[in-house]
Amino acid sequence: MSRGFHESYYDHACRVISERDILDRNIGDVTLFKAIKKKWNDLFLLSYSDTRAGDLYHSTHAMRLGRSHHYLMHRGSIHPLSKFRNFWDMFILHVFIMHQLFVYLNTTLLLRSVPVLTTYIAKIKMIENTIKKSLPNSLNEEIAWHGFSRFVMRIPYFSGWPREILKKIVYLVEELIFLENTVVVESGVASQGLMIVDSGVLAVYKMHNGNHFGTKPFYDEVEHLIDGDYFGQLSLVTERAISTTTIVAITTCKILFVEKTLFKHLMRNNRDLFYSMQEEVQNEITKLTDEIVE
Structure with a gap:
């Protein structure tokens, strides 16, 4: 019974x-x-x-x-994350929405006055950094992953890389805001890292020397960069990366930036992936150079 x-x-x-x-x-x-x-x-x-x-x-x-x-x-x-996952997911969602709201205010609702906009952006960055420091690293990493991973994973060099490494790369991403007509990259200057266009339009200018004696060099607009495009990847795998073009923001742009020193420090324990990417980037640059010569 x-x-x-x-x-x-x-x-x-x-x-x-x-x-x-x-x-x-x-x-x-x-x-x-x-x-x-x-x-x-x-x-x-x-x-x-x-x-x-x-x-x-x-x-x-x-x-x-x-x-x-x-x-x-x-x-x-x-720990609390293992028990109250629904709470933390909702918390992360609110942080993400606030972050997107800040970006919207930065790019659309503010006055076009450069001093006012620059001051406001600085204050927003200070608030974001304060919030970021108050959160656990696990939450910051998850917020970064949800916000930036789709851009990083679209880049061919990172295709097939382990998810753990991609998460660390995404966590290195820094958001930069460039106002209209701001020079993002200047020709002849060393590149500082990988830049991915999140939103906005940029123009690429290539400098040409004069054909005759006494003719001044001039810039020719060769292409436009839009959401998802990237540049500066050579600086991640070599110290001799010098920009050969000048890139200017046509509209207010948000750029995702991966600083080259931080990236190289991360890849010290992943040398095989680093050398593989280095070979891919150099082969691509060589191919583009040969096409220009032809």
């Missing part, structure tokens, strides 16, 4: 020590601190009072074994 789920385990009369729960054995509740710790850890384990447990375990003995196994295996990783 069944006596219910909580009475289904039969304690034999010859048992000297009654079976105890894993939290009673490992933590106990002698002091207030231990009682709180026990209560906290119990939130992350199977619950005796959960009616669904009866579908998975046929006795409290089996339940105790399951709780013991889960606790011993995962006690080092018990």
